[in-house]
Amino acid sequence: MTGIRWILAIGLAAFFVFMGVQKFGAENIIFATIAERSGISLFEPVIRIATGIGELLAAVLLVWPKFRRLGASLALTILFAAMAFHLSPLLGINVEGVGNSLFFMAMAATVITISILFVEMQAAKENKN
Numbered sequence: 580m581t582g583i584r585w586i587l588a589i590g591l592a593a594f595f596v597f598m599g600v601q602k603f604g605a606e607n608i609i610f611a612t613i614a615e616r617s618g619i620s621l622f623e624p625v626i627r628i629a630t631g632i633g634e635l636l637a638a639v640l641l642v643w644p645k646f647r648r649l650g651a652s653l654a655l656t657i658l659f660a661a662m663a664f665h666l667s668p669l670l671g672i673n674v675e676g677v678g679n680s681l682f683f684m685a686m687a688a689t690v691i692t693i694s695i696l697f698v699e700m701q702a703a704k705e706n707k708n
Contacts, residue, residue, distance in 0.1 A: 584644075584695075584698055584699065584702065587695045589641075589642060591638075591651075591654065591688065592639075594684075596634075596635065596638045599630075599638065600631070600635070602631025603628065609664075609674060609677070610626060612669075616669045616670075617669050630657065633657055637651075638650070641654065648699045648700070648703075654692045655692045658685050658688055662686065662689065
């Protein structure tokens with residue numbers, strides 16, 4: 580069980596590092612599209628950078644066993660927000676110039692995150708007994 584916990588946590592943390600560092604570069608088409616369609620200019624760059632910080636924080640917490648559930652909870656919050664925007668008219672599943680891959684990556688990461696939460700809760704329950 581310990582091996583599975585580490586594999587899931589490190590894999591998801593790597594995903595969040597990969598996605599998070601991209602938020603610190605130039606303007607991001609996803610956040611620019613949301614800013615344009617919503618009329619809220621805060622999305623680009625403020626919310627983009629805040630999202631990147633959240634993703635990197637989630638990655639750190641995921642590999643720190645004591646805080647893994649907290650990291651998974653933060654990751655799940657970020658993923659639910661991402662999927663909500665993809666399912667809304669502000670962004671859509673198929674983003675022009677990007678396609679639908681980000682939506683499906685978010686769905687896959689959500690399944691992994693829920694798996695981590697389940698495995699960690701089971702491990703905590705076993706440790707109490």
